[in-house]
Amino acid sequence: MNKDIDALIELRNVCVDFRVRSSLFSPVVLRALDHVSLAVHRGRTLGVVGESGSGKSTAAKVLIGLLAPSSGQIFFAGEEVRNFDARTRKRIGRVVSVVFQDPATALNARMLVRDALIDPLQVHGIGDEQSRIRRVSDLISMVGLPKSVLDAIPAQLSGGQRQRVAIARALALEPQVIVADEPTSALDVSVRAQILNLLQDLKRELDLGMVFISHDIQTVRHISDDIAVMHRGKIVEFGPGAQVLGSPSQDYTRTLLAAAPSLLHAGPTDTPSSPSS
Numbered sequence: 245m246n247k248d249i250d251a252l253i254e255l256r257n258v259c260v261d262f263r264v265r266s267s268l269f270s271p272v273v274l275r276a277l278d279h280v281s282l283a284v285h286r287g288r289t290l291g292v293v294g295e296s297g298s299g300k301s302t303a304a305k306v307l308i309g310l311l312a313p314s315s316g317q318i319f320f321a322g323e324e325v326r327n328f329d330a331r332t333r334k335r336i337g338r339v340v341s342v343v344f345q346d347p348a349t350a351l352n353a354r355m356l357v358r359d360a361l362i363d364p365l366q367v368h369g370i371g372d373e374q375s376r377i378r379r380v381s382d383l384i385s386m387v388g389l390p391k392s393v394l395d396a397i398p399a400q401l402s403g404g405q406r407q408r409v410a411i412a413r414a415l416a417l418e419p420q421v422i423v424a425d426e427p428t429s430a431l432d433v434s435v436r437a438q439i440l441n442l443l444q445d446l447k448r449e450l451d452l453g454m455v456f457i458s459h460d461i462q463t464v465r466h467i468s469d470d471i472a473v474m475h476r477g478k479i480v481e482f483g484p485g486a487q488v489l490g491s492p493s494q495d496y497t498r499t500l501l502a503a504a505p506s507l508l509h510a511g512p513t514d515t516p517s518s519p520s521s
Contacts, residue, residue, distance in 0.1 A: 258316035291468030309336035
């Protein structure tokens with residue numbers, strides 16, 4: 245298998261094993277990823293879908309450099325990574341960023357939004373004080389929020405607004421890839437479509453690669469160019485979204501489609517508003 249020279253991130257035959265104990269003296273190896281190969285390309289969204297326990301969250305951790313593979317290869321911006329020490333993880337953080345299911349995992353509840361957005365710039369030593377302030381102002385506008393949000397804490401914002409802030413924070417270091425791990429499942433139905441549309445707009449405007457991970461196959465259908473269907477740690481089906489979901493070859497994919505509710509329904513808009521003081 246030749247390396248994909250155009251891929252921003254590539255996994256090649258990646259396995260991830262966890263050692264668990266079934267009894268006091270008999271450790272068991274659990275294979276969470278089984279020879280998974282994926283590639284993320286600029287300007288395209290790769291959807292990864294599967295039920296709970298399928299391996300998709302483990303794949304997300306490998307994709308963002310939080311988990312080293314037990315075997316196989318991983319490339320970031322064309323360079324193979326073999327040592328996942330703190331320095332390497334920091335470098336990977338300039339290539340790929342993550343949007344989590346619950347923005348509370350990305351935002352400090354006691355920190356002003358302004359400080360939460362400046363923080364990654366300070367950690368990576370990017371710019372001076374004035375350039376960081378300008379960058380933060382640009383970021384909050386980019387995600388469709390008013391400047392007044394910068395002086396709020398997360399508790400003063402709606403769920404949709406908090407996720408927009410989390411997206412802005414993920415974009416702070418100008419990554420080439422965004423990994424969105426169930427980014428709408430914690431939101432009200434009425435705001436899910438708007439967050440999905442925001443992610444799609446940002447992908448086009450910034451020419452990002454995107455990985456969208458979800459158990460909801462209809463949401464994946466809505467946002468993805470290519471789709472990987474995962475089951476028991478393996479990719480059981482892969483291809484263009486229209487092909488995979490329009491004419492699935494695997495019974496498992498057909499089961500996911502049959503069990504899925506209809507696509508997102510339109511609802512009231514999540515109009516950004518000034519936070520309460």
